[in-house]
Amino acid sequence: MGHVLLGVFYVVGWYFEEWQTIYVAVLSAQVASWVLLSQCPISYCEFWLRSRYSDEVDTETEIIQHYFQKITNVQLSPKFVFYAGLTAQLSLLALAILF
DSSP states (O other), rough: OOOHHHHHHHEEEEEEEEGGHHHHHHHHHHHHHHHEEEEEEHHHHHHHHHHHHHHTOEEESSSSHHHHHHHHOOOOHHHHHHHHHHHHHHHHHHHHHHH
């Protein structure tokens, strides 16, 4: 659920001028998390919570990989997910700063 809300915020957050500071701060924190932790902070929290209740949780993957494979039965490359996510975050951050 957190990923859905964050995604909606990324899509519409730029539109509201009064949210610009928060929008840029959240995007900056997200990019820093991808670079420093190699994953989304929401994924980190979700995996931590899920691993408390199940030993079968692979905490080395990204949540996008987990659900994409669960839904489509196709395994995404960890590098692809990392670079695609980082590229999307940096693009949104650049657009937010430039416009």
